[in-house]
Amino acid sequence: MKVTAIDSCVLTVPTPKPMALQYPQHKLVVAQISTDQGIRGLGYSLVFCGGGAEPVHAYLEARFKPALIGEDPLYVEYLWEKMWRLDPGMKKHGVAAYALSALDIGLWDIAGKALGKPLYKVWGAMRHRIACYGSGGWAKYSVDDLVREAEKYASFGCKYYKMKIHDPDPKANRARVEAVGRALGPGVRLMVDVNQRLDVLGNLRQAAALEHLDLVWYEEPVLADDMAACAEVAGKIRIPVATGENNYTRYEFRELIERKAARYLMPDVCRANGFSETLKIGHLAAAHGVAVSPHVVHEISLHVVGALANGFLVEFMDWAPPDLFEALPECKGGRFRIPDRPGHGMSLARGAIDKYRSR
Numbered sequence: 177m178k179v180t181a182i183d184s185c186v187l188t189v190p191t192p193k194p195m196a197l198q199y200p201q202h203k204l205v206v207a208q209i210s211t212d213q214g215i216r217g218l219g220y221s222l223v224f225c226g227g228g229a230e231p232v233h234a235y236l237e238a239r240f241k242p243a244l245i246g247e248d249p250l251y252v253e254y255l256w257e258k259m260w261r262l263d264p265g266m267k268k269h270g271v272a273a274y275a276l277s278a279l280d281i282g283l284w285d286i287a288g289k290a291l292g293k294p295l296y297k298v299w300g301a302m303r304h305r306i307a308c309y310g311s312g313g314w315a316k317y318s319v320d321d322l323v324r325e326a327e328k329y330a331s332f333g334c335k336y337y338k339m340k341i342h343d344p345d346p347k348a349n350r351a352r353v354e355a356v357g358r359a360l361g362p363g364v365r366l367m368v369d370v371n372q373r374l375d376v377l378g379n380l381r382q383a384a385a386l387e388h389l390d391l392v393w394y395e396e397p398v399l400a401d402d403m404a405a406c407a408e409v410a411g412k413i414r415i416p417v418a419t420g421e422n423n424y425t426r427y428e429f430r431e432l433i434e435r436k437a438a439r440y441l442m443p444d445v446c447r448a449n450g451f452s453e454t455l456k457i458g459h460l461a462a463a464h465g466v467a468v469s470p471h472v473v474h475e476i477s478l479h480v481v482g483a484l485a486n487g488f489l490v491e492f493m494d495w496a497p498p499d500l501f502e503a504l505p506e507c508k509g510g511r512f513r514i515p516d517r518p519g520h521g522m523s524l525a526r527g528a529i530d531k532y533r534s535r
Contacts, residue, residue: 177290179249181210182241182279186233186535187528188226191495194321198314202495203229203534205274206524207236209282211249215289218523219282221274221446222473228271230535236275239263244279249286256280256452269424273449280450281476281520288519295520296482299455305511306481308474308492309367309392313339319352323359329492330364333510336392336489338367346385353389369395372422376408383413393418393440403428407435416440420457421471424448429457433464440488444471445480454480462486475504476520478512499525500532 187204190196203226209217223229240259247255259268259276266272288295296304310329313322326337339356341349349368357366368391374382379397386394394415398405400422410417418440423429424447432438441461443454458468458480467488470477474490481487492507502523505512515521 177215177248177250177286178212179209179244179247180212182244182282183208183210184233184236184241184278185529185533186229187500187532188229188534189497189500189532192497194317194325195312195314195493195495197316197321199225201226204532205229205232205236205278206529207241207278207282209244209249209279209286211286213290215249215286217249217282217284217286217289217519219278219280219285219450221278221281223274223446224472228274231271232274232278233535235271236278239266240275240279244283249283250290252280252283252287252452255283256450260449268449273424273447277446277448277450280452281445284451285519292518294514294516294518295451295479296514299479299483301482302485302487303482304514306478306487306490306514307336307511308334308490308507309336309338310334311338311472311491311493313337313356313369315340315342319355322352322356326356326360326364328494330360332492332507334492334507335363335510336365336367338369338395338491341368341370341382341386342373346382349382350385353386353391357389365390365392367392367395367418370397372396372399374398376405376412379409380412383409383415387414391415395419395442396421403431403435403437406432407437410437410439418442418469420444421447424453426453426456426460430460433461433466438466440467440469442469442471442491444473445477446473447471451480455483458484458486474512475501475522478505478514479520482514500528501525 203223207219395418416439420442469488
């Protein structure tokens with residue numbers, strides 16, 4: 177089998193309210209990989225809020241696409257290494273990592289289709305039903321917006337809900353979290369997300385104001401590059417720390433693990449250099465008793481959690497319009513059943529490219 181063509185584009189997709197109050201759109205960098213045997217793979221990277229999607233697309237087209245044409249797509253590890261080592265002066269973080277991720281996801285989609293199996297079974301299945309948490313709670317939401325969104329996810333059976341804590345006043349954040357907790361009751365546990373906004377002392381003050389709420393985790397407390405500070409926070413607060421959505425390689429995650437900077441790691445398959453690297457991160461975490469809960473794109477992250485003994489939850493962010501994908505997995509009873517379709521099981525809806533293409 178040979179790769180004969182790669183058709184790529186950028187899709188700009190509006191978000192629904194209340195998410196649109198914070199982020200009016202997201203962008204997808206899409207790569208459709210064709211082969212001489214008629215099998216096609218779909219890869220994509222979600223670029224949250226859309227910033228940087230066009231450079232990702234440009235790098236994919238200019239550098240990675242020519243490296244894959246004519247190659248056997250079933251040599252996924254070889255092709256990952258080929259892309260990883262291409263342009264050694266261009267570290268596979270940021271733009272390059274998003275581009276590599278989209279292509280790696282597409283190559284694995286081809287491999288699964290060629291084998292006639294969903295990817296979690298290709299990788300050695302652990303489970304086929306995956307628990308999730310509802311995610312949102314953005315800073316621009318009113319308390320009423322927060323509660324309505326949290327109750328929506330609870331109506332899907334979600335036992336967990338994550339919200340942002342972005343107010344500079346720790347007491348204001350505590351009041352918002354407490355309001356959601358009162359509305360949902362004891363059957364739903366909460367997580368909070370700092371989104372890298374505080375320093376160590378700010379996190380110590382904020383976490384102290386929330387310790388009585390039995391939170392599942394306290395997410396991304398400091399800048400993702402400052403692993404020493406993350407470890408300091410993790411060692412001093414009484415809430416487990418989660419981080420990793422803005423880390424890109426197994427080497428970064430190794431440092432997080434060695435520093436004991438988090439109890440939950442959150443690689444994003446669209447940022448962490450695709451399925452290939454995300455699985456390596458997951459197995460590395462397993463060797464240290466650390467749980468993995470991938471960041472967003474639940475529809476394909478399901479396969480990662482389904483293949484890892486230390487997989488925990490997927491992040492259910494219900495934002496995609498019904499005409500973007502065919503047959504998104506449904507959340508029932510707070511869980512997703514991984515589709516039995518070969519590959520990652522996702523395809524773009526008919527007409528989605530024509531409707532949403534912006535580049």
